[in-house]
Amino acid sequence: MKKSNSQFTRCDGVSRRGIMRIGGLTALGLGMGDLLQSQRLCAEQPSASSVNPKSKRCILIWLDGGPSHLETFDLKANAPSEVRGPLRAISTKLPGVQISECLPETAKILDKFAIIRSMTSPLGEHNFGTHYLMTGYKPTPVLEYPTFGGVLAHLRTNSGVLPPHIAIPQFRVGGGNLSGGGYLPAQSRPFSVGGDPSKPNFEVRDLELAQGFDLTRLDRRRRYVQQLDKFRQLAGENGTGNTDLDRAVQLITSSDARDAFNLKDEPQKVRRSYGSKTVGQSCLLARRLIERGVSFVTVNQRGWDTHNDLYTRLKEGFTGAKKPVGLIPSLDLALSGLVNDLDERGLLDETLVVVMGEFGRTPKLNTQGGRDHWPRVFSVALAGGGIQKGQVIGASDSTGESPADRPVTPGDLAATIYMLLGIDTKLELKTADGRPVRLTHAESNVVQELVG
DSSP states (O other): OOOOOOOOOOOSSSBSTTSSOOTTOTTTOOBHHHHHHHHHHHHHSOOSOSSOOSOSEEEEEEETTOOOGGGTTOOOTTSOHHHHOSOOEEEOSSTTOEEETTOHHHHHTGGGEEEEEEEOOSOOSHHHHHHHHHHSSOOBTTBOOOOHHHHHHHHSOOSSSSOSEEEESOOOOTTTTOOSSTTSOGGGSOEEOOSOTTSTTOOOGGGSOOTTOOHHHHHHHHHHHHHHHHHHHHTTOOOOSSOHHHHHHHHHHOHHHHHHTOGGGSOHHHHHHTOSSHHHHHHHHHHHHHHTTOSEEEEEEOOOOOSSOHHIIIIISSTTOSSOOSHHHHHHHHHHHHHHHHHHTTOGGGEEEEEEOSOEEOSSOOTTSOOOEEOSSEEEEEEETTOOOSEEEOEEOTTSSSEEEOOBOHHHHHHHHHHHTTOOTTOEEEOTTOOEEESSOTTOOOOHHHHO
């Protein structure tokens, strides 16, 4: 399916009609109208959760395009060949549970995971499916709901200069029409790293000043906004306090922020354990960021829209590869490396790891050796964050076509993730015009098998 090249539009720096711009700090900047509006909103929004959190932070590994459940976590070894597909099933640390031959390292530690095999959705289009999976709400033309990362960035107070929600390499998911922050103030949108962490010359695109700027000019812009803030206070309105401009300046000038993105500080043994591909080094960077107080990291692995040549793209990576380097082997190293690393550092119990995409793939291979969009049933993997690990929840039928047991909706998953993160699922947030919106749909139910 052809994907849109459009990206959501955000202002750089606290600006009016672009006269004040700071480098490319897209996720931290606001237009002046957004800034004044966000002051009103932030004064009204709740700042803390009312549920005891099992997890302090979350890493979402987003498999953009729709990963095939039949080639990853729900293989059908006894089905006809057109259903079974080209990959074998292998045993795992969980007795009687099999997953893809391309996930051998994950299979060794599957007792640290919970796999949901009965996810179900009616939405088989990339943008719609992504919106549903990342927010727990079916999309509507009148309102964009905030993603998990956007909600967490809005509700949690960040202790350092790093943005609370960071996307690696970038947040262009499901076709690129999702902002991440939805109806919440613009500060809740994700900060996109921009660069590829697997490249030797990796650098964060937005940690440099724009051409013609220096710190003196930047400080003048900040003092100008502070004066505007004082005028608002004299007029009896709430001031901005720690404005996004202040945060932007802190980020640009902070050596700690720069150090957080410096993967060269990691031992080569650790870097190799994650794999050399983009998804692996992105997961390593995610670990470094959550260690430094970032609440939510989205690792975006693109390319899972496998309508054709599924075997090569998922397993080999390229024709004739002596060692498989396709999407699944790369994910295997990244996921196992991340979970093992978090566990060894004592971070896994407080860090929720979620692996999913917007839907699954068709039960039968098509004539091009691929599988098409299939939202009726698919799989999601979770680890850490206080989940009840070492289990498979639900099941698909014998051909992976429909849920056979315990169907779980994206709304149910959203409610579960929020509860694990200590956020009341019945919490009401407010839109820009003051309309209250419940955090999760009223028909959503927490997956109790996961939370215990």
